[in-house]
Amino acid sequence: MPTREMLIDPITRIEGHLALRVTVDTDARKPVKDSVRSFVTMFRGFEVFDLGRPPEDLPHINSRICGVCGASHANASVIAVDMAYGVSPYRMGVALRNMAFAMTDHIYDHTIILNMLEGPDFSSAVVSFMTPSVYDQAKKTLAEHRDIHGFTTIAEIMDALTPITGKLWQLGAKFQRYAREAGVLIYGRHSHPSTLIPGGISTDLSNAEYLVTGYIFRLTKLTAWAKYMYAAWYDLLKFYEDLGYAENGISYHPDPAKSTVSAVASSGVFDDPETYESIGDYVEWEEFYRKMDENAGKRVLKPGIILRGELVTTKYSEYNASILEHVERAFFKDWKDKAKELPWYGELEKNDFKDPLGNKLLWGKYDPVYHPWIKVTIPNPGARDWAGKYSWVTHVRLVWKDGTITPFEVGPYARLLVASKQPGGDHLGLYKSTGNGVLKVTLPRACTDELPASVCEETTFEWKVPEFSSTIYRLWARAFNMLIDVVEAWNHATKALEYVRAGTVKTSRPWKTPNRITFGVGLTEAPRGTVRHWLVQKAGKTLNIQIHAPTTGNVSPQDKWGYSPFEQSVINTVVTEETKPEEWTGLDFVRSIRSFDPCLACAAHIQFMKGERLVKTVKKVITTAHYR
Numbered sequence: 001m002p003t004r005e006m007l008i009d010p011i012t013r014i015e016g017h018l019a020l021r022v023t024v025d026t027d028a029r030k031p032v033k034d035s036v037r038s039f040v041t042m043f044r045g046f047e048v049f050d051l052g053r054p055p056e057d058l059p060h061i062n063s064r065i066c067g068v069c070g071a072s073h074a075n076a077s078v079i080a081v082d083m084a085y086g087v088s089p090y091r092m093g094v095a096l097r098n099m100a101f102a103m104t105d106h107i108y109d110h111t112i113i114l115n116m117l118e119g120p121d122f123s124s125a126v127v128s129f130m131t132p133s134v135y136d137q138a139k140k141t142l143a144e145h146r147d148i149h150g151f152t153t154i155a156e157i158m159d160a161l162t163p164i165t166g167k168l169w170q171l172g173a174k175f176q177r178y179a180r181e182a183g184v185l186i187y188g189r190h191s192h193p194s195t196l197i198p199g200g201i202s203t204d205l206s207n208a209e210y211l212v213t214g215y216i217f218r219l220t221k222l223t224a225w226a227k228y229m230y231a232a233w234y235d236l237l238k239f240y241e242d243l244g245y246a247e248n249g250i251s252y253h254p255d256p257a258k259s260t261v262s263a264v265a266s267s268g269v270f271d272d273p274e275t276y277e278s279i280g281d282y283v284e285w286e287e288f289y290r291k292m293d294e295n296a297g298k299r300v301l302k303p304g305i306i307l308r309g310e311l312v313t314t315k316y317s318e319y320n321a322s323i324l325e326h327v328e329r330a331f332f333k334d335w336k337d338k339a340k341e342l343p344w345y346g347e348l349e350k351n352d353f354k355d356p357l358g359n360k361l362l363w364g365k366y367d368p369v370y371h372p373w374i375k376v377t378i379p380n381p382g383a384r385d386w387a388g389k390y391s392w393v394t395h396v397r398l399v400w401k402d403g404t405i406t407p408f409e410v411g412p413y414a415r416l417l418v419a420s421k422q423p424g425g426d427h428l429g430l431y432k433s434t435g436n437g438v439l440k441v442t443l444p445r446a447c448t449d450e451l452p453a454s455v456c457e458e459t460t461f462e463w464k465v466p467e468f469s470s471t472i473y474r475l476w477a478r479a480f481n482m483l484i485d486v487v488e489a490w491n492h493a494t495k496a497l498e499y500v501r502a503g504t505v506k507t508s509r510p511w512k513t514p515n516r517i518t519f520g521v522g523l524t525e526a527p528r529g530t531v532r533h534w535l536v537q538k539a540g541k542t543l544n545i546q547i548h549a550p551t552t553g554n555v556s557p558q559d560k561w562g563y564s565p566f567e568q569s570v571i572n573t574v575v576t577e578e579t580k581p582e583e584w585t586g587l588d589f590v591r592s593i594r595s596f597d598p599c600l601a602c603a604a605h606i607q608f609m610k611g612e613r614l615v616k617t618v619k620k621v622i623t624t625a626h627y628r
Contacts, residue, residue: 002026005035008586020589021386022570026581029574031589038555038566038593039384039391047377050545055081055520055537056198056511058545062533063192065549068112069105070191071183072526073547076533078196079522083288084537085511086518087199088280091273093507095496096186096201098270099215102489104183104190107222108176109527110412110482113597114233115172118475119161121591122236127158130577130587134243141239145231148454154239157232168232174450175225182218182489185211199280200508208500212493219489223446226486227455233479237472249471249592250572251565252409254309259572260562262406263307263398264414264469265319267523267530268299270488273495282509285518286356292316293357300426300488301525304418305408307400309467311421320521321359323532323548324370324397324405329389329557333378339369344517344536344543348373362399372534372546373519396553397561409565410529410550411596412477413469416484420465428494430487438464441483444490471569471588474595478527513540526550528597551598566593 008020023035046065050058058077063070075097082088089097120126128135138154151157160168180190186203187193195202205211240246253259275298279291296303296316304314305322313319327334339345353361353368361368368374384390398408416439423435432440440462447456463480466473499505520535529550536544556564563571569592577584 002581003032004581004584006584006586006589008590020570020586020593022586022589024575024581024584031571031573033571036563036567036570037386037390037557038570039557040393040555045379047545047547048379050542053542054540055084055535055542058535058542059196060192060194062547065547067191069109069526069528071101071105071187071193072524072531073533073549074193074196075101076522076524076531077535078198079524080520080533080535081198081522082280082520083292083522084285084518084520084535085198085514086280086283086285086288087509087511088276088288089200089508090504090506091277092496092499092505093200094271094273094276095492095499096203096507097196098273098492099489099496100183100186100193102270102485102492103179103218104187106485106527107226107482107489108179108183109597110478110485111172111176111179111225111229113527114229114475114478115161115168116163117597118591118594119168119172120163121587121594122158123161123163123166124155124158125162126587130579130585132578134576137243138239143235144238145235148231149228149235150452150454151232151235154236157236160232168229171225171228171450175222178218178221182215182222185215197508198511203507205505205507208505209497212497212500216493219486219493220446221448221450222489223443223486224448224451224455226482227443227459228451230461230479230483233475237476237479240472245472245576246466247470248573248576248588249569249595250468251569252414252469254467256308258468259568260407261409261565261568262404263305263400263408264417265305265398265408265410265530266301266303266415266418267316267319267525267532268296268303269301269415269525270299270492271295272298273492280509282512285514285520289317289356289519289521296523300424300431300491301415301419301484302422302424303523304422305398305400306418306421307404307406311418312400314422316523317355317357317359319523321355321361321363321371322398322400323372324362324366324399325372325375325546326370326395326397326559328395328559329391330394331380331382331389331392332394333380335376335378336367336369338376339374342374342376342544343538344519345374347517347519363401365399365401365403366405372532372548373521373536373544375546376544377546391555391557393552393555393557395556395559396548397556397559405561407553407556407562407564407568409469409554411474411554412481412527412529413465413474414529415525416463416477416481417465426487426491428487428491430490431484438462439480439484441480441487443483443486469565471573471592471595478597481527515539517543529554551596554596555598566596566598569593569596
């Protein structure tokens with residue numbers, strides 16, 4: 001079997017530092033399964049230097065995890081602190097949180113990942129050079145929605161994705177700015193919001209109607225942009241689907257013969273203002289936690305876990321109870337022997353490691369010490385070993401009630417598949433899920449000078465979410481998800497305007513610091529998938545914080561339960577480059593990985609390598625007693 005080993009380091013046009021090692025069978029044009037390793041080359045130290053700080057500081061510190069989706073981490077942290085303190089915002093505060101978050105991070109990030117980061121992989125410069133027969137076919141294929149976006153052929157859409165000079169690339173740069181401007185009206189700045197506080201938001205509303213009007217002005221432009229962008233991406237991705245590319249890069253699949261990633265999960269996103277207001281009127285953390293299932297169930301994009309094609313839960317609490325984290329092949333030490341020394345361990349032990357709803361952490365199927373509320377971060381740098389430890393990301397797995405332990409996927413595809421399996425809608429009637437896998441969005445009339453008049457009219461879009469995740473379906477989900485984000489921005493902007501006109505502009509409940517040990521968990525959706533923050537505090541001091549970015553689980557190393565989504569997607573990728581094997585660049589592999597929109601945010605280099613040899617290690621990491 002002739003093979004070629006490829007090391008792509010770094011993978012560019014992503015956030016953070018990621019590399020891929022793969023050996024390719026050049027006859028089959030597919031990876032040798034056991035050779036695939038995706039690995040993170042830097043250490044993120046937030047879980048260490050957050051310790052001892054006031055919990056109310058965490059949204060502002062943890063937004064620095066990422067310069068792209070900082071608001072996602074800030075929102076996850078603030079929900080965790082809301083819970084630990086037992087206080088939630090008034091309805092106007094919830095609406096403002098949602099309005100800002102819809103813009104920055106969601107609409108902004110979907111725009112740049114599709115048109116400026118992933119889009120160049122499908123540009124004419126790349127396609128014509130690496131797969132010329134595909135480009136020849138694209139020149140002959142009429143674009144179905146040419147009357148909306150104005151590109152006559154698929155090749156013209158590819159031309160528009162060329163960096164710097166392409167029309168979609170240039171428009172993406174312009175319209176992402178409108179989204180950031182709208183978010184900054186509320187957050188004060190981007191990408192690190194300055195106004196998120198426990199129990200509210202500190203946005204200046206001295207001229208509230210002017211603020212909302214400024215937001216709606218930008219939202220109108222972005223509504224037209226969403227129609228234009230989706231029409232172009234629909235045509236491009238349909239072209240690739242018709243070419244037979246749909247199964248390239250499969251990650252999640254309900255058939256275990258095709259993937260070890262047998263689950264997807266979503267926390268849902270965008271809280272209902274009236275419901276979230278009602279759950280945190282100075283209550284104990286346990287009561288807040290018990291009410292989060294009802295609250296999350298009223299999010300427009302609803303929470304849930306799908307296991308082997310079946311929707312097994314729609315509960316926020318059950319998502320929380322199902323998360324396992326271990327460090328077998330990651331550059332960290334196991335913490336099990338230190339767990340009983342933790343100040344908060346006894347608080348969970350006395351309740352038999354059950355949450356306030358009676359759900360046993362990890363369902364009693366695995367040692368609860370490996371749930372993130374008990375996990376501690378102990379860095380352990382070392383040389384990279386393909387047969388041992390090789391990444392700075394831990395293993396994140398999903399444990400279910402029947403004893404299943406599996407890698408799972410998060411992201412726009414997972415979010416929309418979960419949403420599509422549940423009936424749902426919004427108060428404006430612009431979004432609808434039938435519960436049978438079909439999502440429908442209607443965007444209202446909206447025009448902007450930068451785009452053709454063909455995008456002005458009210459337009460309805462429909463998508464039946466595929467039953468498996470692949471390179472093009474992850475991109476398709478992102479494009480369709482942006483339509484829903486625009487709907488959510490309209491929902492909360494119109495609610496905010498109603499509140500302003502009714503004089504209901506109070507946003508925040510002043511928080512109080514509980515003197516006892518309390519817990520919080522903030523689950524929300526970044527554009528690239530679920531962000532999960534777990535908090536333990538006492539008397540206004542952070543005892544523990546654990547943070548999962550969406551990419552944490554997606555890029556996890558392989559273990560006895562299988563391959564995580566990044567590695568599985570590479571295993572299921574066929575090389576389509578029309579050159580000699582020695583000239584292959586790994587285009588299809590990086591297309592697959594970029595389609596997840598990786599975020600590998602980190603704080604400090606922890607080791608220095610020369611080839612395969614470790615030449616320098618950072619000997620000491622600032623830490624606290626229980627992390628030694």
